[in-house]
Every structure is written in structure tokens, then in C-alpha cells.
Amino acid sequence: MRFAPHYDARLGRFATVAGSRQSSIAWLALWMAGALASYIAFALAVRSLAKSLSVFEMMSVRSASGLVFLLGLMALWPKMPRGLTARRIGLHLARNSVQFAGQLMWTLAITLLPFATVFALEFTAPIWVALLAVIFLGERLTLTRGASIALCLIGVLVILHPGVSNFTPVVLLALAAAIARSCSDVATKKLTQTETTFAILFWMNLMQLPMTLAGSDLSFVTRLDASMALPLLVIAITGLSVHLCMVQAFRYGDAIVVVPLDFLRVPLIALIGWLFYDEPLDALVLAGSGLIIAGVIWNLRTEVRGPRDGDTTMVNRSGGS
Numbered sequence: 001m002r003f004a005p006h007y008d009a010r011l012g013r014f015a016t017v018a019g020s021r022q023s024s025i026a027w028l029a030l031w032m033a034g035a036l037a038s039y040i041a042f043a044l045a046v047r048s049l050a051k052s053l054s055v056f057e058m059m060s061v062r063s064a065s066g067l068v069f070l071l072g073l074m075a076l077w078p079k080m081p082r083g084l085t086a087r088r089i090g091l092h093l094a095r096n097s098v099q100f101a102g103q104l105m106w107t108l109a110i111t112l113l114p115f116a117t118v119f120a121l122e123f124t125a126p127i128w129v130a131l132l133a134v135i136f137l138g139e140r141l142t143l144t145r146g147a148s149i150a151l152c153l154i155g156v157l158v159i160l161h162p163g164v165s166n167f168t169p170v171v172l173l174a175l176a177a178a179i180a181r182s183c184s185d186v187a188t189k190k191l192t193q194t195e196t197t198f199a200i201l202f203w204m205n206l207m208q209l210p211m212t213l214a215g216s217d218l219s220f221v222t223r224l225d226a227s228m229a230l231p232l233l234v235i236a237i238t239g240l241s242v243h244l245c246m247v248q249a250f251r252y253g254d255a256i257v258v259v260p261l262d263f264l265r266v267p268l269i270a271l272i273g274w275l276f277y278d279e280p281l282d283a284l285v286l287a288g289s290g291l292i293i294a295g296v297i298w299n300l301r302t303e304v305r306g307p308r309d310g311d312t313t314m315v316n317r318s319g320g321s
Helices: 005-049 055-076 089-112 115-122 125-137 143-160 171-191 197-214 218-223 226-252 255-277 283-305
Strands: 313-315
Touching (some): 005 255, 055 197, 055 226, 089 171, 089 197, 115 171, 115 255, 125 143, 125 171, 125 255, 171 226, 171 255, 197 226, 226 255, 255 283
8 A cells, every 4th residue: 555655754764763773672682681691600600719819809809800801802903993093091080980989899799798789789870870861971761761760669678679678788788889870880981972982992802901900919810729710701702792892882772771671680690690699589678670671671661652642741851850
């Protein structure tokens, strides 16, 4: 069936936009799946090495191995570093410093708290990201985006079921890590507008390596043995892959859309903690996981279909509501 030429043109443009949106969401979901797998593998490796290496030493392995890998790429493909410039070095430094502090606190929290607790507290981050993205990136916080984030957060709270009886000062580490991670995510999204993925990863590893070595006992390399080979390899690989996947995900969607997908780490890590570390998995964890999954699916379905008239903008850069 064909319509008048101007209607056919409109339908063609709509189909092109819809197809492009679906493709972008599919790539976003794929990169976030890689980030989720990398985060979980990294957490397991950290837990395995916690009694042998300090947090700074584990982070030194991550930064050094990442830098060696990127330098190797530069040697093999001379065109790779073409986008490596110092034009936004200030933002790189701010992003990498805040991200380093957050990663340090998160890694320490992983060694002291149950997996589900650390990840649940970390997921206050989408609230901060939503606010910061509106202020600094000009993104729209629609009613659907806000509601889906709220639904995921309720699921996290159900899993954590916080109260005075299970509060310890250590949980503040995970909360501070969440705030730092939010600032880092917004800075990363800002950098993707002008910087290549290679440049973002290169400056991160180059800047953070001296920071990690400053807090390390440099003789720790003499304490490494064959039993640490596998977790060290996992840290080396996932320490780079998680950032690669996150940077790429930010290229396919707003920060307000990307970050809530990370909520899926909570039920996944709770399941792994139950399977391998005898951490409790009760009905609240299952109920909270269901809410998180529902919130993520709702958010993705909304982004695929695009904004509609009923999807009110709650907040935008100019302060409209």
C-alpha cells in the first residue's frame, strides 16, 4: 500500500529513525553485557587475591597491564593513537582521579563486605548520574526514565533491606564509591563527544599507574606466585575491558539510560555470592531482583520506541518541569 508522496517520505524517515534507534539500543545492551561480565569477574578476582595483595597493588596490576596492552596496540597499528591529544587533558585528569578514588574505595569494600551489599549500595549511582547528566550534559530526565530508575532502586533496597542492625561504617566506602563513580560516568560521557575510546583508556591507565604505585609496596612483585596467575590475569583483562565496554555503551545512549542497566549486577552478583561464597540468598533477594529486571526492561522498551507525548520531561537543562 502506498500513500501520497509526502506521507511516504514521512513514513520512510520514521522507519529509518526507528531502525537506527533499535540498532543503537541493541549495541548499547551488548556493550553493557560485556561490562557486567567484566565487573563480576573483576570482583571475583579481587576477592581471591584479598589476602595476598593490597588494594593498591591489585590496582597497579590493572593499570600496568592495561598500559602495556595499549602501547602494544600502538606499536602494531601506528594509526591507532591518531586521536591521542592533550586538548582535554584537564577533564581526563579530573575523570581519572575521581574514578581512581572510587575504584579504590569499591575494591576495598569488596574485601570487607558481602558482594550483594557492596553492589546494592553502589547502585545509588544512577540517581546522582541522572542529576549530573541533566546539569552537565543537557540530557532529558523524563517521567519514564525517572520511574524506571526508582523501580530499580526499590529493588536494590529490597535486596539490601537496610536498617540500624546491619549498618557498619564500612558501608560508607561503597556509598562514597557510588558518588565518585557517578561523577566519572558523566565525565566519560562528556569525553565520548570529542575523544576516541583509545585516548580515554590510554590517559586513564597512564595517569592512574603512578597513583596506584604510590600506595603500593613495590616489592609486591616478588610475592607473586603461580597460584595467583589466574586471578591476576582476570584483573589484567577485565580491568581494561570493563572501561572499554562502558565507554562504547556511552556512545550509543544517554548516561541516564546506560547506567541503570548496570543494576543487573546486583542479582547476578548475589547469585554468585550464594553459589561460591555461601552468602545468603533469600526471598527478598529474589523479589528485589525481579523489580530490578522489570525496571531495566521498562527503560529499554521505552528507549526503543522513542519518546511519546505522554512521556513528560521532569527535568531538563534549563530547569523545566
